[in-house]
Amino acid sequence: MxxxxxxxxxxxxxxxxxxxxxxxxxxxxxxxxxxxxxxxxxxxxxxxxxxxxxxxxxxxxxxxxxxxxxxxxxxxxxxxxxxxxxxxxxxxxxxxxxxxxxxxxxxxxxxxxxxxxxxxxxxxxxxxxxxxxxxxxxxxxxxxxxxxxLPFWATTVWTLLFIGAVVAWALFVRARRQLVLSLRDRADRAEAEQQLRVDQARQLERTRIAREMHDVLAHRISLLSLHAGALEFRPDAPPAEVAKAAGVIRASAHAALQDLREVIGVLRAEPAAGGAPERPQPTLGDVPALVAESRAAGVRVSVLDEVVDATAVPAAVGRSAYRIVQEGLTNARKHAPGAVVTVRLAGGPEAGLAVEIRNRWPVGGPGSPIPGTGTGLVGVAERVTLAGGRLEHGRDADGDFRLAAWLPWPAS
Incomplete structure (x- = not known):
C-alpha cells in the first residue's frame, strides 16, 4: 500500500x-x-x-x-x-x-x-x-x-460534561480532517491514474503508428532499392525502360516521404479533439493493388485467392492480412530477389482467414542486399498474436521460405 x-x-x-x-x-x-x-x-x-x-x-x-x-x-x-x-x-x-x-x-x-x-x-x-x-x-x-x-456530585457531573463536550467536538474535527485528507488523496490518485492512462494510450498509439511506419516505409524503400539496383545492373538499358524505372523511383520516393511526413506529424502533435481524420487504413481489398505495385517493380508474384467472401472480412482482420502480405513481399524483395513469390488467401466466416506467402530460398540477384531493421517478422507476430491468430515462418521441407498466418474470422 x-x-x-x-x-x-x-x-x-x-x-x-x-x-x-x-x-x-x-x-x-x-x-x-x-x-x-x-x-x-x-x-x-x-x-x-x-x-x-x-x-x-x-x-x-x-x-x-x-x-x-x-x-x-x-x-x-x-x-x-x-x-x-x-x-x-x-x-x-x-x-x-x-x-x-x-x-x-x-x-x-x-x-x-x-x-x-x-x-x-x-x-x-x-x-x-x-x-x-x-x-x-x-x-x-x-x-x-x-x-x-453546588454539591460535590453536581460539580463533578458538570466537569465531566465539559470534558465530554470537548472530546466529542475534537473527535468530530479529527474525523472531518481525516476525511478531507482521504478525499484529497483519492483525488490525487485518480488524477495520477487518469494521466497514466492517457500516457499509456498515447504510447500505445505511437507504437502502433511506428509499426505502421515500418510496414509502409519498408515496402516503399524496398521498391526504391529494387529499381535502383536494376538501373545499376543494366546501365545500357533502353531509354524508355530507364525513364520508366526512374518514374517508379520518383513516385515511390514521393509516396515514402509523404507517409513519413504524416507519421512524424502525428508523433509530434498532441492528440486533440476535432482534429483531421486519419487516412483510411488498408484492408483485404487493397491486396491486389499491393501485388500490382510489386509486379510493376519487376517482382514475379502469383496470387491464389480462395476467400469465400472478401467483402465480408472484418476491417481489423483485413488490415492485418494486408500487413502480412506487405511484409512477405518486402522480405522476398530484400532476401530473395528474382524469386517467384506466391501469395495465397483462403478462408471464410468461422473457419478463419489463412494468409501464406511463399518463395524459393534466396538465389541471389542484381544489386546488393537491401538492409533492414530485422523487426518486421517480430511486428507481424505481435499483430497476429493481438488478433488472436497463429503465425509460422521459416524454411519448409521443399526448401521454400514460408510465411503463414491464420487469423480468426468470426461469423457475422
Missing part, C-alpha cells in the same frame, strides 16, 4: 503523521485561531481570579486559601501563554500542565484547549490517556477546590 499524499498544510496531518522534527509555519488562519485561543484562555484567567478574590465567598467560583489563588493566577497565565507552543509540542505541553488539573481554576480553559489539540492531531492512545487523566482527576479537583454553591 502506497503512502498517503502529504498535504500542503503540515498541521492537517492526522495522528502520528504530524511533523515533529521541524518547525511548523503558521498560516494567517493559524495565527487567527491561536490568537483567539490565547485570548479566550487569558480572559478566563482574569475572570476566574476576579471571582476567586470577591469579598463574599458565596459568589466565588471556588474557594481555597488566598495564597493558592495568587499561585493559580500565575499558573493560569503561564498555561495560557504556553498555548502558542501547542502546535509544535502538544503532548509535551499536555504532560507539563497535567498537575494543574488537580487544583487550577484559571488554567481550565487552557487545559481543555490542550486536550482538544492532542485529540485532533495525535494518535488516539495518547489522547485517550490524557482524557483518562482528566476524568480521574475531576473528583480530586472538586475535593481540593469545592464549589460554594
Amino acid at each position: 502506497s503512502s498517503a499524499v502529504v498535504p500542503d498544510h503540515p498541521w492537517l496531518l492526522p495522528g502520528s503523521l504530524a511533523p515533529t522534527s521541524r518547525a511548523i509555519r503558521r498560516t494567517p488562519r493559524d495565527w487567527v485561531v491561536d490568537a483567539l485561543a490565547f485570548l479566550l484562555a487569558i480572559g478566563w484567567v482574569v475572570l476566574a481570579f476576579t471571582d476567586s478574590v470577591r469579598p463574599d465567598p458565596q459568589f466565588a467560583l471556588n474557594t481555597g486559601p488566598s495564597w493558592l489563588n495568587e499561585v493559580d493566577l500565575v499558573l493560569g497565565a503561564t498555561a495560557a501563554a504556553a498555548l502558542w507552543l501547542r502546535r509544535r509540542w502538544p503532548v509535551g505541553l499536555a504532560v507539563a500542565t497535567a498537575p494543574l488539573v488537580l487544583f487550577s481554576v484559571t488554567a481550565s480553559v487552557a487545559l481543555l484547549i490542550i486536550v482538544f489539540t492532542v485529540l485532533v492531531h495525535r494518535p488516539l492512545p495518547v489522547a485517550a490517556a490524557l482524557v483518562g487523566w482528566h476524568l480521574l482527576s475531576s473528583p480530586l479537583y472538586v475535593m481540593l477546590r469545592p464549589d460554594p454553591v
Whole structure:
C-alpha cells in the first residue's frame, strides 16, 4: 500500500503523521485561531481570579486559601501563554500542565484547549490517556477546590460534561480532517491514474503508428532499392525502360516521404479533439493493388485467392492480412530477389482467414542486399498474436521460405 499524499498544510496531518522534527509555519488562519485561543484562555484567567478574590465567598467560583489563588493566577497565565507552543509540542505541553488539573481554576480553559489539540492531531492512545487523566482527576479537583454553591456530585457531573463536550467536538474535527485528507488523496490518485492512462494510450498509439511506419516505409524503400539496383545492373538499358524505372523511383520516393511526413506529424502533435481524420487504413481489398505495385517493380508474384467472401472480412482482420502480405513481399524483395513469390488467401466466416506467402530460398540477384531493421517478422507476430491468430515462418521441407498466418474470422 502506497503512502498517503502529504498535504500542503503540515498541521492537517492526522495522528502520528504530524511533523515533529521541524518547525511548523503558521498560516494567517493559524495565527487567527491561536490568537483567539490565547485570548479566550487569558480572559478566563482574569475572570476566574476576579471571582476567586470577591469579598463574599458565596459568589466565588471556588474557594481555597488566598495564597493558592495568587499561585493559580500565575499558573493560569503561564498555561495560557504556553498555548502558542501547542502546535509544535502538544503532548509535551499536555504532560507539563497535567498537575494543574488537580487544583487550577484559571488554567481550565487552557487545559481543555490542550486536550482538544492532542485529540485532533495525535494518535488516539495518547489522547485517550490524557482524557483518562482528566476524568480521574475531576473528583480530586472538586475535593481540593469545592464549589460554594453546588454539591460535590453536581460539580463533578458538570466537569465531566465539559470534558465530554470537548472530546466529542475534537473527535468530530479529527474525523472531518481525516476525511478531507482521504478525499484529497483519492483525488490525487485518480488524477495520477487518469494521466497514466492517457500516457499509456498515447504510447500505445505511437507504437502502433511506428509499426505502421515500418510496414509502409519498408515496402516503399524496398521498391526504391529494387529499381535502383536494376538501373545499376543494366546501365545500357533502353531509354524508355530507364525513364520508366526512374518514374517508379520518383513516385515511390514521393509516396515514402509523404507517409513519413504524416507519421512524424502525428508523433509530434498532441492528440486533440476535432482534429483531421486519419487516412483510411488498408484492408483485404487493397491486396491486389499491393501485388500490382510489386509486379510493376519487376517482382514475379502469383496470387491464389480462395476467400469465400472478401467483402465480408472484418476491417481489423483485413488490415492485418494486408500487413502480412506487405511484409512477405518486402522480405522476398530484400532476401530473395528474382524469386517467384506466391501469395495465397483462403478462408471464410468461422473457419478463419489463412494468409501464406511463399518463395524459393534466396538465389541471389542484381544489386546488393537491401538492409533492414530485422523487426518486421517480430511486428507481424505481435499483430497476429493481438488478433488472436497463429503465425509460422521459416524454411519448409521443399526448401521454400514460408510465411503463414491464420487469423480468426468470426461469423457475422
